[in-house]
Amino acid sequence: MELSFLGLAVLSACFLTSVFVASNKSEIVSFGLMSFISVASFSTVASLLIGPVALQITAIALSLVIFIAGLLYRLLSKTWPSAKLIFFGFSLAAGSFALDALTRAFGLASSAFTDGQTIVALSQGFQQGEFDPLTGSHAMKRGFGLPAMHALGPNLEYFAGLMPVFFCAALWMTWQLSISVTKNRFQAASVFLVIGLLSLSTEAVARHAYLVNTHAIAWLIFAIGLNYLVLASKRRLESSEIFGLIVMSAAIGFLRIDYIILFAPLTLGIALALANYRKILSWLFIVAQGLSAGIWTSVGVRDFPIFGDLGPIFLLLASALVGGIVLWIHNQFKFRFETLGKIFFTWLAAGILVFVFISADFSEALSDLFTNLFLGEGLWGATIMFLLIVVAYTYIFTQQQTSQTLRVILNVFLLSLSAYLASKYLDGSSTGKGLPNLIRVGFGDSFNRTLVSWIPFLVFPLARFFEKLPLKR
Amino acid sequence: MALILFLVVLANFFFYPRDGIWTSSVESFAPAEIVKNKYWSEAPVQVMNTFMTNGAYVVGAKGLSFTDRLKRSFGNERVDTSQGPLDVRDSLSEKEIQTLYNLRQELSYRSDFPCPHDDSLVCSIGVGWNRDRTKEPDMRMLILRIGDLDYLVWDDSLLNLEGGK
Numbered sequence: 001m002e003l004s005f006l007g008l009a010v011l012s013a014c015f016l017t018s019v020f021v022a023s024n025k026s027e028i029v030s031f032g033l034m035s036f037i038s039v040a041s042f043s044t045v046a047s048l049l050i051g052p053v054a055l056q057i058t059a060i061a062l063s064l065v066i067f068i069a070g071l072l073y074r075l076l077s078k079t080w081p082s083a084k085l086i087f088f089g090f091s092l093a094a095g096s097f098a099l100d101a102l103t104r105a106f107g108l109a110s111s112a113f114t115d116g117q118t119i120v121a122l123s124q125g126f127q128q129g130e131f132d133p134l135t136g137s138h139a140m141k142r143g144f145g146l147p148a149m150h151a152l153g154p155n156l157e158y159f160a161g162l163m164p165v166f167f168c169a170a171l172w173m174t175w176q177l178s179i180s181v182t183k184n185r186f187q188a189a190s191v192f193l194v195i196g197l198l199s200l201s202t203e204a205v206a207r208h209a210y211l212v213n214t215h216a217i218a219w220l221i222f223a224i225g226l227n228y229l230v231l232a233s234k235r236r237l238e239s240s241e242i243f244g245l246i247v248m249s250a251a252i253g254f255l256r257i258d259y260i261i262l263f264a265p266l267t268l269g270i271a272l273a274l275a276n277y278r279k280i281l282s283w284l285f286i287v288a289q290g291l292s293a294g295i296w297t298s299v300g301v302r303d304f305p306i307f308g309d310l311g312p313i314f315l316l317l318a319s320a321l322v323g324g325i326v327l328w329i330h331n332q333f334k335f336r337f338e339t340l341g342k343i344f345f346t347w348l349a350a351g352i353l354v355f356v357f358i359s360a361d362f363s364e365a366l367s368d369l370f371t372n373l374f375l376g377e378g379l380w381g382a383t384i385m386f387l388l389i390v391v392a393y394t395y396i397f398t399q400q401q402t403s404q405t406l407r408v409i410l411n412v413f414l415l416s417l418s419a420y421l422a423s424k425y426l427d428g429s430s431t432g433k434g435l436p437n438l439i440r441v442g443f444g445d446s447f448n449r450t451l452v453s454w455i456p457f458l459v460f461p462l463a464r465f466f467e468k469l470p471l472k473r
Numbered sequence: 474m475a476l477i478l479f480l481v482v483l484a485n486f487f488f489y490p491r492d493g494i495w496t497s498s499v500e501s502f503a504p505a506e507i508v509k510n511k512y513w514s515e516a517p518v519q520v521m522n523t524f525m526t527n528g529a530y531v532v533g534a535k536g537l538s539f540t541d542r543l544k545r546s547f548g549n550e551r552v553d554t555s556q557g558p559l560d561v562r563d564s565l566s567e568k569e570i571q572t573l574y575n576l577r578q579e580l581s582y583r584s585d586f587p588c589p590h591d592d593s594l595v596c597s598i599g600v601g602w603n604r605d606r607t608k609e610p611d612m613r614m615l616i617l618r619i620g621d622l623d624y625l626v627w628d629d630s631l632l633n634l635e636g637g638k
Binding site: 039074104106107108109110111112113114116117118121123124153155156157160194196197201202203206207209210327371375376377378380381383386440441442443444465 | 474479480481482484485486488489490491492493494496497498499500501502503504505507509511512513514515518520522523527542545546557578582
């Protein structure tokens with residue numbers, strides 16, 4: 001059986017490198033996968049500039065470079081990762097091989113979805129050097145990082161076992177977030193049991209095990225980012241954690257341009273947390289997104305919608321400027337990440353949501369949303385109804401005070417949701433075909449599928465719900 | 474909480490629509506082959522939700538396992554349940570039937586479902602359409618029986634292909 005050897009080798013190298021730079025298992029998973037996105041993207045950019053043979057050579061070379069760099073880091077620091085972490089890194093690599101083998105043995109693949117077919121077709125174009133850059137906003141929505149990763153598949157095939165790796169990683173990081181947020185392992189297990197069972201039984205979520213789309217990756221990124229945000233609220237982040245954040249930020253820029261918008265509130269929160277003690281790193285964290293976005297759009301997009309051929313440079317400069325503005329606001333107004341918890345941001349997000357729904361085809365959008373979320377056409381089953389009841393119960397009937405961190409998390413969620421819907425609205429409006437159709441019935445609706453991205457936020461109300469559970473004996 | 478969660482999981486598995494988590498037994502992981510032969514499967518209702526407008530009509534929907542879902546998506550008045558799938562096996566020539574099979578293989582999204590004529594059997598259905606008519610308002614979708622265990626959903630431009638039959 002032929003496996004996706006190149007992709008698996010590069011992915012394994014990323015996991016093993018992360019063993020050198022990480023200080024715990026969460027960092028190994030997050031750094032490993034986020035660096036894989038960047039390595040694959042850089043390799044694909046090289047192939048578009050030089051020729052298809054550069055794809056494999058650059059991927060292998062970059063993997064070796066980062067592996068050796070990680071090894072040197074450990075040699076120079078004269079500290080070594082524990083046997084447990086080394087074993088974990090090797091297990092991740094072995095697990096990736098196993099998932100690829102399983103996928104190929106049973107012929108498992110995505111349910112039919114045109115975006116997915118476009119993405120794997122793009123990946124084949126990258127492999128063959130027959131890539132025709134997509135134009136404008138269409139290209140930026142299609143993204144780059146995912147087809148770049150799939151281009152590491154064998155013999156003009158896509159990387160068959162890749163999506164389940166991200167799906168499993170998203171579940172794993174959600175478990176880690178549950179541990180960070182709760183007071184003991186029993187509560188964490190209860191939170192994760194709910195999320196895990198619902199994820200596996202809800203087809204709208206479980207489909208992302210193989211759906212060739214970036215939503216499981218977005219789920220993973222939110223889980224990683226929220227974990228760091230919670231940690232930053234309790235203590236100063238370590239160097240390895242900050243480094244991991246910057247690598248994650250670069251991955252966001254490589255994936256999709258509209259992900260810069262989706263993750264903007266999270267980015268802002270983390271940047272403000274970093275600005276408390278390392279301003280240059282806070283700035284670099286934001287610039288990393290603009291840099292990676294500028295790199296791939298310079299070769300992957302024709303007719304950039306803003307400033308044409310100068311568009312990629314615009315992205316880089318804009319990110320540098322935004323980073324500078326964030327630092328200035330942080331200094332001038334003592335704007336800390338806790339400030340994001342203010343009621344003003346809740347109203348801002350709510351206002352954007354109301355505006356978007358009123359401006360779009362309001363009644364049809366709500367009707368279609370109801371059909372998707374509660375009548376089964378979005379494949380959510382009874383899950384959304386159950387979660388709404390649990391969240392409502394948690395906030396209406398429990399007496400705990402909402403901490404500042406929780407308010408920040410809530411506002412990050414609301415702002416991210418409103419930013420996403422606003423970008424969808426603007427995208428729809430730009431077609432000039434009357435009121436944009438925000439939502440349509442069926443699993444294929446992009447908002448319906450994007451909902452999985454926000455799964456990590458469920459950890460917080462569920463943690464609140466289980467807070468009264470006894471300590472594990 | 475545990476009991477409610479258990480009931481929710483049960484409802485997700487046995488009460489609400491399930492259209493399949495993935496495609497299995499895929500014949501190729503080469504994108505060109507996947508796109509050309511539509512190897513990735515999808516349930517008919519999901520395909521129609523994605524590619525037809527809310528104004529589409531569906532003809533021949535009586536007795537299908539997903540008729541109620543079609544009505545939810547398109548409205549009762551736009552789903553014809555006065556007749557079942559149109560059986561074209563005897564009214565078309567072998568060559569014409571083969572054309573329909575080719576359309577199903579190359580241009581439709583396929584899945585398995587309980588046969589309308591005998592729900593103890595599993596039939597194969599493909600949903601496709603003339604790509605020039607994608608998202609055309611008021612498009613009429615015909616549900617056809619083209620083989621013993623084979624069904625095809627296609628827009629009514631097929632009637633022009635068949636010389637008006």
